Amino acid sequence: MHYTPPGGQVTAEAQRQHQQNAADWVTVTVTDTGPGISAQDLPHLFERFYRAEVGRRIGRGRHGLG
Numbered sequence: 210m211h212y213t214p215p216g217g218q219v220t221a222e223a224q225r226q227h228q229q230n231a232a233d234w235v236t237v238t239v240t241d242t243g244p245g246i247s248a249q250d251l252p253h254l255f256e257r258f259y260r261a262e263v264g265r266r267i268g269r270g271r272h273g274l275g
Contacts, residue, residue: 212241212244212263213242213243214243217241217242218241218242219240219241220239220240220241222238222239223235223236223237223238224236224238245263246261246263247261247262247263249262250262
């Protein structure tokens with residue numbers, strides 16, 4: 210949400226998944242109109258405090274997933 214431009218949109222959707230004879234789970238999908246994550250930054254997505262290039266360039270004081 211912090212990188213979506215003014216007037217942009219963030220959508221979150223949760224869907225329950227069910228299989229016969231197995232545990233249920235929830236799939237969460239989030240889409241937005243922000244700048245996205247480059248392919249080179251994807252391997253670092255869950256590294257603590259990693260900031261993608263776009264995050265450093267925009268200069269907002271946020272750090273990864275926290």
